[in-house]
Amino acid sequence: MGEVRRHKRHSEGALHIGASTPRADAYAKVTGAEKFAADYYSSDMVWAGVKRGAAPHGVIKGIFTDEACKAPGVIAVLTHRDIRGSNRQGVVRKDQPVLADKKVRHCGDAVALVLAEDRETLLRALDLIRLDLEALPGVFDVEEALKDGAPLVHEDNAGGNTLLEAHIQTGDGLTAFERCDEVIEGRFETPWQEHAYLETEVGWAQQQNDGKVVIVASTQTPFRDRAEVAEAIGLDLEQVRVIAPYTGGAFGGKDGITVQTLLALAALHSNGRPVKMWWEREESFIAGTKRHPTRLYYRLGAKGDGVLHALAARLYFDTGPYDHLGGVVMTLALEHAGGAYRIPHALLDAWCVYTNNPIGGAFRAFGVTQVTAAMEQMMDMLAARLDMDPLELRLKNALTRGEKTCVGVTLTGSTGLVECLERVERHPLRTERYAWKAAAGPFKRRGVGIAALMHAAGYGTVVPDYANAKIELTPEGKIRIYCGVVDMGQGNASANAQIAGSILNQNMDSMELVLPDTDRTLPSGSASASRCTYTFGNALIGAAEILKNRILQKAADLLMAPSTDDLTLAPGKVVNRATGAQIPLSRLGRLMAESERTAISHFRAPVAKDRLDVTDELRLHGLGHAVISYGAHLAAVEVDEITGAVEVVSYLSATDCGRALNPQIYEQQIHGGICQGLGFALFEDFRVEQGTVKSPDLATYIIPTAPDTPNMESLPVELHEPTGPFGLKGVGEIATNGPAPAVANALADACGIRMFRLPMTPERVLLALRGRETR
Amino acid sequence: MTQVLLPRALDELWDFLEEDPNTAVYSGGTDLLVNLRGGRINPSRLACLERIEEIRGVRDAGAAVFIGAATTHTHLLENSLVSSEFPVLTKAIRVLASPAIRNMGTIGGNIVNASPAGDTLPPLYALDAEVEIVSRKEAKRMPVSDFIVGPGRVRLGANEIVKGVWIRKAPEFNVRHFEKVGLRKSQACAVASLAAALSLSEGGKIERARLAWGSVGPTVVRSAEVEEALLGRELEIQMLAEVARLVERAVSPIDDVRASAQYRRIVAGRLLLRLAESGCKN
């Protein structure tokens, strides 16, 4: 526990910004040495597990635990009655019970917690618990849920089944449609998307002799977790410590509490023994959060020359029974609803709605994926109507620096959409598309589609997006970085080493990383929102510069140099260029007091300064971002007319995410985002009927495999972002937004059908093709 | 904890099976372990067949080829006798599961599991394969289409196992085609599949036709009506589209989470169209 990651097997030479340095975590992960939360075991460990209600909506009349309690090997069976705290968790609105008390609101609600000697005993004991549930009518459709008389998910919610609603009007709103020459309409549906990480929700916890509960969890949010856990089960903040190793995948699914509170509760009842909880895949599918399904109504109006004039959109987000991050997701979607285009008049309405479906939550790109799927298809539909080239239409309307988005946010940072589109425009996949399409074989149709993207980073105007970086020269002469933000696999811990290493002119072997731990590292916000390297990196630059000055000052004193002017840091030492004298960092580390060789720096991200005419509530939920990445994607697809299968043959992306600190990690982020986006576009169909999951496992929920993944080219468009660390912007999410619209547009280009519902499965495509034939 | 037995010869296996009738046999375990985890079976112990030499490997028996039940899919993919005599089987195995599962899973397991989506089954039906069943006392053979009686149901008595399959060489077939429609390219359970073996005359006329569809009925579907309708015709799109209508009537698919019955029915017919590409070639 509380290890320090050291990195062997790296080539010599100081770290540099812009170099494809191998990831610091690569060797340990590839060899299996890395210890994930799932790898924590101890000899006297107790297994904890949850009995779930298994009904979408019902009143809890009784929870019968006697038989389970009596079963040999069972240590404790707990219900809501055993919780001393608020028994509520949540990020914005705390509406989710740790253990259900009055009602169950979806099939995955936890009702009882069992502690057992081993996993088999645990499973048997869970079966012995009986629940008496009085079924209530459920609500499973967003628009039905808003009607009068719909069953209420939370009787005490003032807005009925509305968690959050928002209305934004800019310019003349709807009346502007009267002045449009062309108006296009579309109704789009997007499904749940399951994160399907390799490492399902897991953690390990133990109560120490002093009463403190230590939790090791696969989480993106250790500091927020600590506060939530403490409040929910009635502990002081200081009595909870959360340690966050590298996660085995998270993608937003661990942006908040999964096992943490349950584990802490279990640890209070295990007589000091360590406790482990690890959700089965099926359990993760039922109880974990998913990308929010949406229903999106779009109306887009333009002048005859293709200049966009008006946009109206109604956005419905299904958050399931709990807020989780639903309101925030909806708000980010709203901000991106009109894309990176100049649209002077808009009326945007959005509702985030409670239902008895699975819980909607954060998923890479946080609502923007859904609205981009709709808006970017609208752009192609408009281009077709105007008989214009889709790329030209986008170029014509693309926002540039200093202009306002359709919700009224001024783009103050680097704004590279035009550059991204131009890179795609010049690429052979575009310039040679007609020849490629014409070469399709028998029963094949080929098409090429594009999509333009924007993705804002950070928390928005109210919630402070800050980080506190701490860095230390150890007595051994190593540079130790206390990472405040979780590395869920995206490589930000490595980026931290690269940033500090380049400032201090050290190589990877000298770098040590302390991963997030509420007792050792400093609060720096969540691993989410494309903010990790942007926000923490900025803080880390400050800390590394302070440390550098301190090291040089100390070296100047010891070397009796008149000033630090002639001193320079080299790998493992400080060198006096004038005299050739050297002093190793290990010596400096021993001679400096702890307070001298430790530096801390704070950074808070800028936010949009526009005075938007929106509610405070909407601002609290994040409206108004200042740091925005851009992209343009192109998909070349081949459609099989016999089966309806859509194969993505080649995929191109150009991304303005500022400076790529590490081109290899940049590319991995883009590739990963595209693959998840392709899953969303073509494969992943999370089925829920009347609140019950019908695709309960990876045999029925289809995620793409390596052979389904196209050749991907990812061009960095490295415009300098003035506020970013070394000119960087966020790259973690944006690529996820491109595939659905790019592939849908390519499919329309190939065979003239438009899919208003995702995913575009072979069955849906074939039936659409036949519909077109018979029309 | 479940006891796992590793017999090296059939005689040893019979002893184990007689000792405890609740012993389940398995080879790769790629179906059995899924069922075990799902709680659908509850054997008292397991006997693994993969070390029994008599039921492994491919043997040339002159007019026919014997494939041992415990032969892995990977082994069959790499076997030149199989790929030259029965390319339709090789084509099916190439798209079965993924490399890791093919390294473990066996043809015997695929047959006894008797899933309508089992990928080796349409080729075995199209090739009129026979299953050899053995017990301590006797050995017998029956057509695969008799052996499999329903989804997951086979004619296998207590203390009997499948020793292997016999496939007659049939050099007269010069078009050997297999296509699986799944929801992705690898690790995909068939939504519909077609195995076809045709003999085309010099002039391109169909002289013999054997077709078998997977995943569009409780067991693999063959249709005498469809096969007859093809005889004497040439492989061209118009004709295949007409016969596709007959196919739609011959199959009896169901709706499930992977696809609707309607889609399976349409695709079962349309898969014929791909044969037009084969023309006179293999």
Ligand SMILES: Cc1cc2nc3c(=O)[nH]c(=O)nc-3n(C[C@H](O)[C@H](O)[C@H](O)COP(=O)(O)OP(=O)(O)OC[C@H]3O[C@@H](n4cnc5c(N)ncnc54)[C@H](O)[C@@H]3O)c2cc1C
């Ligand atoms: C991830 C995954 C993907 C898959 N994808 C596919 C796919 O694409 N296509 C496909 O067809 N299948 C697929 N399968 C199913 C499976 O891999 C195949 O059916 C495989 O051929 C089974 O062989 P096995 O040796 O592993 O069978 P086992 O699991 O060992 O046995 C299966 C059944 O047959 C019985 N059995 C096995 N051998 C004998 C014998 N000689 N005599 C009597 N009974 C016997 C066992 O008792 C058991 O009931 C997949 C499975 C998994 C886990």
